Amino acid sequence: MRSDANIAGPMTDPVPGPRTESPGEDVSRETPPPMDDTPIGRAAQLAVEALGRAGEGLPRPEQTRVMVVANQKGGVGKTTTTVNLAASLALHGGRVLVIDLDPQGNASTALGIDHHAEVPSIYDVLVDSKPLSDVVQPVPDVEGLFCAPATIDLAGAEIELVSLVARESRLERAIQAYEQPLDYILIDCPPSLGLLTVNALVAGAEVLIPIQCEYYALEGLGQLLRNVDLVRGHLNPKLHVSTILLTMYDGRTRLASQVADEVRSHFGGEVLRTSIPRSVRISEAPSYGQTVLTYDPGSSGALSYLEAAREIALRGVGVHYEAQHVHALPELSQHDQHSMQEGIQ
Numbered sequence: 304m305r306s307d308a309n310i311a312g313p314m315t316d317p318v319p320g321p322r323t324e325s326p327g328e329d330v331s332r333e334t335p336p337p338m339d340d341t342p343i344g345r346a347a348q349l350a351v352e353a354l355g356r357a358g359e360g361l362p363r364p365e366q367t368r369v370m371v372v373a374n375q376k377g378g379v380g381k382t383t384t385t386v387n388l389a390a391s392l393a394l395h396g397g398r399v400l401v402i403d404l405d406p407q408g409n410a411s412t413a414l415g416i417d418h419h420a421e422v423p424s425i426y427d428v429l430v431d432s433k434p435l436s437d438v439v440q441p442v443p444d445v446e447g448l449f450c451a452p453a454t455i456d457l458a459g460a461e462i463e464l465v466s467l468v469a470r471e472s473r474l475e476r477a478i479q480a481y482e483q484p485l486d487y488i489l490i491d492c493p494p495s496l497g498l499l500t501v502n503a504l505v506a507g508a509e510v511l512i513p514i515q516c517e518y519y520a521l522e523g524l525g526q527l528l529r530n531v532d533l534v535r536g537h538l539n540p541k542l543h544v545s546t547i548l549l550t551m552y553d554g555r556t557r558l559a560s561q562v563a564d565e566v567r568s569h570f571g572g573e574v575l576r577t578s579i580p581r582s583v584r585i586s587e588a589p590s591y592g593q594t595v596l597t598y599d600p601g602s603s604g605a606l607s608y609l610e611a612a613r614e615i616a617l618r619g620v621g622v623h624y625e626a627q628h629v630h631a632l633p634e635l636s637q638h639d640q641h642s643m644q645e646g647i648q
């Protein structure tokens with residue numbers, strides 16, 4: 304069992320969101336470490352958190368929504384967003400597949416999926432036309448969540464694909480042939496605009512662009528948007544930028560709110576009202592092979608991703624989104640602030 308503070312969750316907390324700790328408390332952890340870390344204890348906790356955040360389930364899309372998480376800028380939170388949104392959507396009751404399309408294999412690692420060189424992977428799907436069903440693995444600890452892992456082989460795929468037939472649409476074909484029912488497919492792209500990203504853009508209908516609230520946040524975005532236009536014009540008429548998510552929002556800085564304002568004025572309606580705060584718990588989770596939803600379900604990062612997922616799900620069926628308890632731009636917890644001051648980030 305976790306501590307009461309953690310189990311209380313959003314259902315009983317009138318003003319949940321990022322749990323800033325009570326003043327004077329030792330806040331070395333955002334949520335106290337679990338006293339009993341059994342699978343049942345964790346599952347119970349997750350259920351409380353997810354239901355509290357989600358209300359009684361979310362509408363599921365009529366057709367599988369294929370979302371391409373792309374930004375050729377490195378380190379802006381693509382992988383973190385992919386895995387945590389996917390876990391959130393699964394906790395909200397959806398069936399979700401993460402396709403790891405980055406040779407770094409970070410999404411596979413973060414989901415606790417084995418991806419050493421011999422594991423059947425998305426490389427085999429793209430280059431050797433292996434069925435997607437042969438490589439998809441269930442994600443431990445999160446029901447309804449699946450992953451097609453990337454291995455280091457994928458590093459060669461950009462070049463190997465060049466000489467293959469239908470080189471831009473191999474992922475799309477694989478997805479179309481995949482018969483398992485899914486509500487969402489989230490594709491984690493590498494930080495480049497090469498053939499791997501083009502395969503994702505041809506396979507998807509929606510582009511989700513994570514933007515880090517930092518200097519030069521919009522730099523390079525023009526190139527990505529031009530590529531989206533090109534792919535829409537030539538290969539995939541349904542492709543559009545549906546979602547922009549502000550990540551690593553540091554509520555203490557004027558810069559973060561300036562960047563957020565700039566992004567909102569450029570993109571307007573596509574920008575989710577929910578932003579993701581900079582959080583130590585989010586950055587720690589992958590080293591345990593976990594999403595922040597299982598690693599620290601009560602943390603500000605987990606709650607923000609759950610809320611972002613709710614917003615995405617409601618928008619997808621045309622329902623007006625009302626923030627449950629959000630603060631569109633969550634504040635940092637004391638622990639995060641303290642850690643950042645010490646340079647732990």
Ligand SMILES: Nc1ncnc2c1ncn2[C@@H]1O[C@H](COP(=O)(O)OP(=O)(O)OP(=O)(O)O)[C@@H](O)[C@H]1O
Pocket residue numbers: 376377378379380381382383384405409492493494550551552579580581582583585586587604
């Ligand atoms: N909200 C957050 N708070 C704190 N750290 C974060 C947050 N989001 C991401 N990070 C950290 O920032 C780093 C970059 O994030 P991530 O790997 O998701 O970016 P990326 O865009 O996928 O990178 P790449 O371009 O290399 O694929 C990681 O160390 C991650 O743990």
Ligand SMILES: [Mg+2]
Pocket residue numbers: 381382383405409491492493
């Ligand atoms: Mg990544």
